[in-house]
Amino acid sequence: MKNIPHENILLFKSCLVNVEYPGVESSTRYLFDHLGVEYQVHPDQSCCTGLGYYYDLFDQYSTLALAARNFYLARESEHTNITTLCATCYAILKKSLHLLNSNEKARSKVNEILEEAGLSHMKYEANMLSSEENIFHIVEVLYSKREQISQKIKKDFSKIKVASHHACHYCKIYPEQSITSSRNPMLLDELADCCGVKVVDWYDFKKATCGAGFSQRFANRDLSLSATRDKLYALEGKADVLLHMCPNCQMQFDRYQPVLEKELGRKIGLIHLNIAQLAALAMGADPYEVVGIQTHTIPVEDLIDKIKDIE
Amino acid sequence: MMEKKHKKSQHSLVREIKDNLRASPDLGIKRCMQCGLCTSNCPAARHSDYDPREMVKKVLDNNLEVLDNPDIWNCFYCYTCASNCPVNNSPSLINQILREKILNTGGNVSRVAEFIEFGYNYVEKGVGTIPSTFFQDLVDDFGEDYPKLKHDLPDIRRKLGLKEYNLKGEAAAEVKNILKASGFTQRLEKLKKIA
Numbered sequence: 188m189k190n191i192p193h194e195n196i197l198l199f200k201s202c203l204v205n206v207e208y209p210g211v212e213s214s215t216r217y218l219f220d221h222l223g224v225e226y227q228v229h230p231d232q233s234c235c236t237g238l239g240y241y242y243d244l245f246d247q248y249s250t251l252a253l254a255a256r257n258f259y260l261a262r263e264s265e266h267t268n269i270t271t272l273c274a275t276c277y278a279i280l281k282k283s284l285h286l287l288n289s290n291e292k293a294r295s296k297v298n299e300i301l302e303e304a305g306l307s308h309m310k311y312e313a314n315m316l317s318s319e320e321n322i323f324h325i326v327e328v329l330y331s332k333r334e335q336i337s338q339k340i341k342k343d344f345s346k347i348k349v350a351s352h353h354a355c356h357y358c359k360i361y362p363e364q365s366i367t368s369s370r371n372p373m374l375l376d377e378l379a380d381c382c383g384v385k386v387v388d389w390y391d392f393k394k395a396t397c398g399a400g401f402s403q404r405f406a407n408r409d410l411s412l413s414a415t416r417d418k419l420y421a422l423e424g425k426a427d428v429l430l431h432m433c434p435n436c437q438m439q440f441d442r443y444q445p446v447l448e449k450e451l452g453r454k455i456g457l458i459h460l461n462i463a464q465l466a467a468l469a470m471g472a473d474p475y476e477v478v479g480i481q482t483h484t485i486p487v488e489d490l491i492d493k494i495k496d497i498e
Numbered sequence: 499m500m501e502k503k504h505k506k507s508q509h510s511l512v513r514e515i516k517d518n519l520r521a522s523p524d525l526g527i528k529r530c531m532q533c534g535l536c537t538s539n540c541p542a543a544r545h546s547d548y549d550p551r552e553m554v555k556k557v558l559d560n561n562l563e564v565l566d567n568p569d570i571w572n573c574f575y576c577y578t579c580a581s582n583c584p585v586n587n588s589p590s591l592i593n594q595i596l597r598e599k600i601l602n603t604g605g606n607v608s609r610v611a612e613f614i615e616f617g618y619n620y621v622e623k624g625v626g627t628i629p630s631t632f633f634q635d636l637v638d639d640f641g642e643d644y645p646k647l648k649h650d651l652p653d654i655r656r657k658l659g660l661k662e663y664n665l666k667g668e669a670a671a672e673v674k675n676i677l678k679a680s681g682f683t684q685r686l687e688k689l690k691k692i693a
């Protein structure tokens with residue numbers, strides 16, 4: 188497995204975590220603090236532009252130039268192990284570094300943009316950072332700490348059945364760099380196993396998209412929900428919790444599940460949690476002050492009531 | 499749905515796609531063997547008339563009709579096709595480049611019009627947002643808890659120990675200047691005008 192860092196981590200803020208599931212960030216911080224992972228959040232970091240990029244709005248150069256600025260912040264603060272909370276940030280940043288390192292024309296154009304913006308000091312030189320060795324997803328850090336996590340579990344999840352949804356932009360854009368297979372993704376399942384839950388390792392549509400489809404959710408709602416429906420129906424009765432690693436997927440399932448349940452005429456009854464939220468809960472974190480369950484549409488309280496302290 | 503017809507150009511679509519910055523130099527478009535693995539796993543093909551294998555075929559044939567096919571706007575950009583393609587082709591990337599080409603020549607701008615606000619918000623605050631054009635649609639689907647959540651968010655974030663995420667002062671100015679220098683601000687103005 189590739190080398191996963193435990194220090195000098197820049198925990199990269201995500202726009203959808205910020206406003207939809209902030210508990211994903213606070214749970215991650217809780218875990219990093221308890222697992223001895225050294226990190227910082229940079230107040231000046233801008234978003235990756237990913238949503239805009241896939242709304243067909245952001246062009247590649249604008250995305251690259253903003254990435255170069257964020258890479259400067261990482262270098263300047265000596266936290267060059269950029270670790271994302273979102274699968275789209277992960278792939279956008281990987282692509283940005285790949286282009287900046289390998290495409291000289293792109294690099295000089297980006298440096299011209301920075302100069303014109305009065306930011307010459309932020310210019311990027313080839314191989315200052317590496318796409319393979321400087322961009323990570325929080326799930327990778329947690330995975331590399333899985334033994335430590337399993338030793339710190341305080342809550343009994345053994346009666347809870349958990350299935351996983353591996354975000355497309357983590358598994359499918361750079362499959363050779365991800366630490367799980369895009370054809371048989373098991374990363375979240377293995378991590379969940381360390382938290383003491385019952386894992387549903389396979390179900391129909393396991394590899395399928397959440398259906399958000401970036402602009403599709405808004406511009407093509409029915410098409411978008413058709414894909415979401417495939418997965419939720421396939422999981423009916425099979426699991427109590429669906430685990431996530433991307434706020435966009437989590438939003439699609441958690442917010443639209445009641446819409447699909449209404450149409451179906453019965454409850455599908457899945458609860459949606461990010462893997463960091465599940466691990467934090469299992470390690471005894473407060474549901475409201477750390478895990479942030481109060482921003483979820485599907486109430487998490489039922490689950491909290493079921494999990495008791497391990498004797 | 500397309501507002502403009504596309505003239506024949508002497509450059510082939512394949513060449514144009516390979517030269518686009520979004521495409522990696524090793525994009526296996528010419529190696530496509532029309533196996534259909536992309537289509538068999540594609541959520542948009544499952545639920546609409548869109549067919550990535552066919553789209554790639556049209557591009558390979560330099561058939562510009564592909565630009566007028568409204569179905570290409572159904573792609574989810576999920577990259578399932580790319581992860582299954584045996585020859586490192588990516589219908590997902592090709593689709594992104596085709597849509598960019600259409601938008602840059604003034605076609606189908608109404609499709610992105612409602613997302614323009616995302617761009618303006620980013621220019622000002624350096625963060626992604628859900629465009630307010632869609633907020634009411636979301637409230638209709640998610641119910642009244644959703645606006646309440648938005649209202650309570652600052653308190654919730656404080657309770658979780660999280661700080662402000664919108665950029666301010668110098669950082670915000672830097673982002674704004676970058677987007678001016680990259681031509682993004684101009685692009686937004688242009689799209690807004692056409693829309």
Ligand code: SF4
Binds near residue numbers: 532533551582585587
């Ligand atoms: S999977 Fe690849 S090779 Fe097969 S039809 Fe699709 S693009 Fe062509």
Ligand code: SF4
Binds near residue numbers: 574
């Ligand atoms: S990226 Fe587009 S073409 Fe590829 S599988 Fe997803 S929806 Fe289909």
